[in-house]
Amino acid sequence: MSKSLIIAEKPSVANDLARVLGKDPAIGRFDKKDDYFENDRYIISSAVGHLVQTAKPMTAEGKSLPWKFDALPVIPLDFVLEPSEQKGAKTRLNLLKRLMKRKEVTELVNACDAGREGELIFRYIVQFCGIEKAVRRLWMQSMTDGAIREAFTDLRSDKEMQPLSDAAYCRSESDWLVGINSTRAMTAFNSKFGGFNKTPVGRVQTPTLALLAEREREIEEFTSADYFEVHGNFQVAAGTYLGRWFDEGFKKSEEKPHARAERIWDREQADAIVERCLGKEATIEEKKKPSKQSAPQLYDLTSLQREANGRFGFSARRTLQLAQSLYERHKALTYPRTDSRYLPDDYLETTIETLTKISSASNFTVGDMPDHAAYALKNGLVTGGNKRIFNGAKVSDHFAIIPTGQIPSGLDEAELKLYDMVSRRFIAAFYPSAEFENTTRITRIAEDAFKSDGKILVTAGWLGVYGKKVGAPDKPAHEEESGKRASADKQIVAVAPDEKAKTDSIKLEEKATRPPARFNESTLLSAMETAGKRVDDEELRDAMSERGLGTPATRASTIEGLINDKYINRDGRDIIVTTRGTRLIDQLHSMEIGLLTSPEMTGRWEYKLRQMEQGKLDRPTFMRDIKQLTSSVVDTAKDYAKTALEREWPEFPAPCPVCAAPTMDQDDGRYKCKQPDCKFTLPKVVASRPLTEEEAKTLLTTKLVGPLTGFVNRFKQPFDAAIELQEDKKAGLKAGFIFEKTPEEEEEVESIKEENKLCACPLCDNGNVYVTPHSYICDRRVSGDGCKARLSKEMCKYEIPHDQALKYFTEGKTDVIDKWISKKGRPFKAALTCNKKGRRMLGWEFPPREPAKKKTAAKKAATKKTAKKKAAAKKTE
Numbered sequence: 001m002s003k004s005l006i007i008a009e010k011p012s013v014a015n016d017l018a019r020v021l022g023k024d025p026a027i028g029r030f031d032k033k034d035d036y037f038e039n040d041r042y043i044i045s046s047a048v049g050h051l052v053q054t055a056k057p058m059t060a061e062g063k064s065l066p067w068k069f070d071a072l073p074v075i076p077l078d079f080v081l082e083p084s085e086q087k088g089a090k091t092r093l094n095l096l097k098r099l100m101k102r103k104e105v106t107e108l109v110n111a112c113d114a115g116r117e118g119e120l121i122f123r124y125i126v127q128f129c130g131i132e133k134a135v136r137r138l139w140m141q142s143m144t145d146g147a148i149r150e151a152f153t154d155l156r157s158d159k160e161m162q163p164l165s166d167a168a169y170c171r172s173e174s175d176w177l178v179g180i181n182s183t184r185a186m187t188a189f190n191s192k193f194g195g196f197n198k199t200p201v202g203r204v205q206t207p208t209l210a211l212l213a214e215r216e217r218e219i220e221e222f223t224s225a226d227y228f229e230v231h232g233n234f235q236v237a238a239g240t241y242l243g244r245w246f247d248e249g250f251k252k253s254e255e256k257p258h259a260r261a262e263r264i265w266d267r268e269q270a271d272a273i274v275e276r277c278l279g280k281e282a283t284i285e286e287k288k289k290p291s292k293q294s295a296p297q298l299y300d301l302t303s304l305q306r307e308a309n310g311r312f313g314f315s316a317r318r319t320l321q322l323a324q325s326l327y328e329r330h331k332a333l334t335y336p337r338t339d340s341r342y343l344p345d346d347y348l349e350t351t352i353e354t355l356t357k358i359s360s361a362s363n364f365t366v367g368d369m370p371d372h373a374a375y376a377l378k379n380g381l382v383t384g385g386n387k388r389i390f391n392g393a394k395v396s397d398h399f400a401i402i403p404t405g406q407i408p409s410g411l412d413e414a415e416l417k418l419y420d421m422v423s424r425r426f427i428a429a430f431y432p433s434a435e436f437e438n439t440t441r442i443t444r445i446a447e448d449a450f451k452s453d454g455k456i457l458v459t460a461g462w463l464g465v466y467g468k469k470v471g472a473p474d475k476p477a478h479e480e481e482s483g484k485r486a487s488a489d490k491q492i493v494a495v496a497p498d499e500k501a502k503t504d505s506i507k508l509e510e511k512a513t514r515p516p517a518r519f520n521e522s523t524l525l526s527a528m529e530t531a532g533k534r535v536d537d538e539e540l541r542d543a544m545s546e547r548g549l550g551t552p553a554t555r556a557s558t559i560e561g562l563i564n565d566k567y568i569n570r571d572g573r574d575i576i577v578t579t580r581g582t583r584l585i586d587q588l589h590s591m592e593i594g595l596l597t598s599p600e601m602t603g604r605w606e607y608k609l610r611q612m613e614q615g616k617l618d619r620p621t622f623m624r625d626i627k628q629l630t631s632s633v634v635d636t637a638k639d640y641a642k643t644a645l646e647r648e649w650p651e652f653p654a655p656c657p658v659c660a661a662p663t664m665d666q667d668d669g670r671y672k673c674k675q676p677d678c679k680f681t682l683p684k685v686v687a688s689r690p691l692t693e694e695e696a697k698t699l700l701t702t703k704l705v706g707p708l709t710g711f712v713n714r715f716k717q718p719f720d721a722a723i724e725l726q727e728d729k730k731a732g733l734k735a736g737f738i739f740e741k742t743p744e745e746e747e748e749v750e751s752i753k754e755e756n757k758l759c760a761c762p763l764c765d766n767g768n769v770y771v772t773p774h775s776y777i778c779d780r781r782v783s784g785d786g787c788k789a790r791l792s793k794e795m796c797k798y799e800i801p802h803d804q805a806l807k808y809f810t811e812g813k814t815d816v817i818d819k820w821i822s823k824k825g826r827p828f829k830a831a832l833t834c835n836k837k838g839r840r841m842l843g844w845e846f847p848p849r850e851p852a853k854k855k856t857a858a859k860k861a862a863t864k865k866t867a868k869k870k871a872a873a874k875k876t877e
Contacts, residue, residue: 002106005099006044006138009112009121011035012328013143014046017111020148035095043099047112051089051096052124054176055080067196069188069641073181073634075627079173081128097129109155111138115337115397115553116613119161120168137161139397142334142404143327164397166619167612174605174626178203181630182596185637186587190685192641193669197688199584200565201596203605204550205558206588209567209577210597211527211549212519213585216577222515227263228270229509232450234282234443234501239493243443243450245273258513262451274506277445282501285442291455292433295462297341297388298400299425301552302529304336304418309522312417313573316521316556322418323401330415332408333422337553338398345392347399348384355382355430357405358423367420372427372465381430389429396613402426424465431462439492443501454492518574521559528555531603548603566710566718578710583690591640595629644668652693654700656680657725658732664700671696679731686723686735687711699723703733707740745782748772752779758802759809762836763789769809776805788841795832797821808834816847 008014018030018037021044030037036045057065057074065071083089099105108126112118126135137156140147182201190197230245250261264270299307304323308314314322323336343351359374376382384390403423411419439454457463457472473491495501519527528549550558559575562568567581588597595601605626611617645668652664656673658680664671672681682700684691689710691699699705706722713719721737728734751772758776761767764787767780778789791808793800798821804814813833820828833843 001040001104003038003040003102003104004042004107004109004136005102005105006042006109006111007096007122007125008044008046009118010048010328011046013111014044016143017148018044020145021152023145024149035092036099043102043105044111045096045099047096047121047125048088048092049086050084050121050124051086051093052081052121052128053084054172055082057180065184067184067187067191069185069634069638072185072188072638073631074184075177075181075630079176081124083128093125093128096125097131100126100129100131100133105133107134107136109136109138110161111140113337114139114141114335116164116168116171116551116609117337117553119164120172123165123168134158135161140335141398143331144404144406145331147404163615164613167609170612170619170622170626171609173623175203177626177630178596178633181634182206182637185634186584189587189637189641193683193685197685200561200567201584202558202561203596204554204602205561205565206584206596207531207599207602208524208528208549208558209562209581210585210588211599212524212562212568212575212577213582215516215519216582219515219518224512224514225258225265226510226512227265228267229262229511230264230270230273230277230450231507231509232277232443233504233507234450235504236284236493236495236499236501238495240504241441241452241492243441243452245277246449246451248449270508273448274508277448277503278506280445280503282443282445282450282503284495284499284501285444286495287440289438289440290458291436291438293436293461293463294388294433295428295431296425298343298402298429299422300339300341300400301336302339302525302555303341304401304422305552305556306522306525307421308418309520309525309573311421312414314414314418315559315570316525317560318414319418320553320556322415326408326411326415326419326422330408330411331406332404332419334400334402334404335398336401337551338401339552340395340398341400342391342394343389343399343402344395345384345390347390348382351402352377352382354403354405355427357407358403358427361407368467369420369423369427369465372424372431376427376430381432386430428462428465431465432459434461434463434468435459441492441495445503452492456491518576520573520575524559524575525555527599528558531599533600548606549599550606566712579690579692580688580710591636593633593636595633652696654697657700657703671700680733681731682725682735687713687719687737691723699725699735704738706738711737744774748775748777748782752782759806761787761789762809762812762834763787763841769805771802771805776800776809791832791842795820800832804832808832812836813845816845 006014006017008017014037018032021027021042022030022037022039027041028039030039030042030044036043038044057071057076059065059071065074083093100108108131110119110122112122135158137158137160138151139154139156140151179200179202183199186199186201187197190199232243232245233240234243244262245264246261248261250259253259264273297303301320301323305314305316305319308319308322309316320336323333326333327336355373355377359370359377361370401422403419403426408415408419435458437456437458439452439456441452441454443450443452455473457468457470460468460470517523531548549555559568562581563570566578567584569576569578585597608617608622612619612622647668649666649668651674652666652671654664654671655662656664656675656678659673659675659678661674661678663674664682665674666672666684669685670681670683673679682691682696684696689708689712691705695705695708703725704722707720708723709718709720711719711721719739721739723735724738725733726736752770756770756772758769758771761769761778761780764778764780764785767778767785767787767789769776769778769789770782773793775793776791778787780787781790789809791800791805798817798819800808800814804817808814813831816829816831818827818829820830822828829847831845833845835841835843
C-alpha cells in the first residue's frame, strides 16, 4: 500500500500533526518510531529548521577559495548544497532520506512553516537527497486542531506552490551571490596591508546599516541652537490653566527646519514679551471642534514588533520568539510571520466563533476581554463590510495576526503581555471610532497670543477596550507601532462667555534644538518597512511595505546579524553604529557602490521577489539581474583598490613620535614618517578596528589613546584595550595593547610583598613566585615582563595548598591528588606537572589505570543479544 510522507519544519509540529490527524478514523492512529510516526497510509517526520545550506565557494581542485580579488567574482552555474553546520543535521537528513526512498512512499507533503523560508527548507532537503516524487503542500494559518484538519483536507498542488518556490530559491541564491562576493571583495580590500580583516556585507544587512550610519552622521554634524519659550499661567473663575506664547503670523520654511511658531530665537524679544504681559488682563477666544479616531488596524509581524519594543522594550527577535511560541506551543495565535494586516473576505464566521470563545472564557489570562468581546457580539459590531479588517485583496499567503480562540494557560509574563496586545487589538478593531472634543483657546494680551489645547474623550468607542473612560483627557491608551503616542495635552478648565483672565505668572524657559533621535528597534523596523522613507500614514505604509528592506520574517535576524558582526550595538533601547560600521559605509560610499548602500534599491529587489511569488516575474530574469549586480560590485571594488594604491594622500597633521618630524606621510593603509632614515609606521587598522583620524592624532602626539572598543583578535573574539606606542628595535616604536586590569589582577599586584614570597620562579632568571588571593604567580608576570608562571589557587573544584604549590614550582609536579573533580562532576586522581620548556606550562600526570574486571557470563550474553538485534534491524532496512 502506498504512503505519503509528511515533513514538518520542527519535531513539535510533527507531534501535533500526528496527534490531531491520528484522531481522524479515516486516517488512523499513528505509532511512534525513532523520530517519526507511521500508520498504514502516512508517515510523519520533520526537519529541525535548516538542515541544508548552500556550500561555500571552492576552487576547481576542491580547495577553499582564497580571499583575494583574483578569485572574484564567484558565480556558479549550479549552486552546490551541503548539510548545515547545526548539530544533528546529518543524522536527521539521513533519516529523512531513508524515509523518502522507501518504495511505498509515493508522495511527499511539505508541512514546513507556510512561507518562503519553510518552502526553501523543504525544497533544499528534497533536492539534496536527490528525490523525485509527487509533492503537495500543507498550508496552515494556525496550529489549532481545527485549523490542522481543515488544511489537511485542502492540500495545495506542487504547481500552485511553484512561484513561491522560485522566490525562495532566488532569495537564497541572491543573498549568497551578493553576500559572498561583496564580503570577499571588501575583505580583500581591507586586508591588503596584512592581516585578515573580514568585512561582512549583505544584500539587506548593508543597506540597513546605511540607514543607521546616515542617522549617526546627522547626529554628529548637528549644531544645537538656543531658543526661548514663554509660558503663562492664567486665572479664571473655575481655576488656572497654562498657555504658551506663539507667533500668529508664523509660516513653515524648508530653509529653517527648526523654526516653530512658539520658538523665540532672540533673548531680548523673549524678555520683552514677559515684561509687557506680566500681571495684565487677557481676553479669551475659544473654539471647540469634534474629532474621531479610528481603531488601529490588526497586527502584522512588523507592527507587532514595533509596538512591543515601544511598550515593553522587547527586541524584534524576542517578539518573534514569543509570537512563535504562542502560535506553535500554545495554539493561541495565528501564524506570526505575516506581512498582512487584513483578514480574508470569507473569514467573518470564523471571527465570530473566535470572539464567542473569548467572550465565554473564564481563564484569568484574558482579564476583562470577555466582556469587551461579548459587547461587540451583542451589539452587532462584527460585520463583514469593514474593509479595514476584511479585505481579501490585501491577503496573499497569510492574514493578520489574531487570536485563535483557544484560550491559553501557563503563559509566562512576556507571553501574556504579547497575547494581551494581540487579543485587545483584535477585539478593538470591531469597535466604533473614539470621539473627542478638541478645544483650542487663545489667550490674548494686546498683540501677544498664548495657545492652550485640550482634548476630552466624549465617546470611548474602541478606547474602551483599553480601559479609557468618557470625560478623561486624552492620554496614551496604548503605544501604536513606532512608539509614537497620542496627544497628551491636559484637560483645561472651563471659561464663561466673555470672561477675562488674569495673568498669574509668566515664565521664560530656555531650551535648545536637539539632534535627530537615534533609531531604536521600533523606529528601525518602520524605516526598514518603507526602505528608509518616512511614512506616518498606515495605509500608505502598507502600500510601501512591498518595497521594504527584507520581510517581516527576516528583519529581526538582519538586526541581530549587524550586532553579531560588530557593526551596531544596543545602548538601552537605542541602536548605535560602531566605528567599524561607519567605516564600512564610508568605504562603500567612497567606492560609489550605491547598490549595496541604497535602501530604495534593495527595496526594489524585495518587490521583485514579491512579484515572483505572485507569478508576475520569472526566475531567470531575476537571477540574471542579480548576477550583473554582483559582477558590477566586484569590478567597482577592484578598480577602487587599484586607484587607492595610486592615490596621492595629503600630509597628516601629527608629529612623528620617534624623530619628531612635524607631520607624517600617509597612504591608504598606514601613517609613515617623512624622514628617509626613520622607519616608524602606524597602521590605520589595528586588530580589525580602524583608527579614526582623531584617535591617530592622539596616539602619535601622546603615544597613548583609549581605552577603545571594537577590536577583534585572531580567534574572532572582540576585546577592548588602550593602544600605546611601545619600544621596538627596528622602528623605534610600534603599536601595542594595554589592557585594563581586572579586580583579581589588581589584588595580585598588591600581594607582591616579601611576606608572601613562596619560592624562586623556575621559568625566569630574576623572578619569584608569590602567594596572592587567587593564584601563585611570578612577580615578572604581574609587571608584564614576559614570564608565564602562574598557577590558579583553585582548579577542578580543589584549592591547591601552599605545600603542593611549592612542590609544583620547585620539584616539577605535585603529589598525586585524589580530590580533583572533572567538568562532568566525576572525581579523579592526578598530579599537576610544571613544564618549564613547553608552550603550555601546566600539565597532568595520571597514575596507571587499574586492570579492568572481567565481564560476567550474564553480561557477555546480554552484549551478544544486543549485537544480534542491531544486525537484524539493518537487514530489515
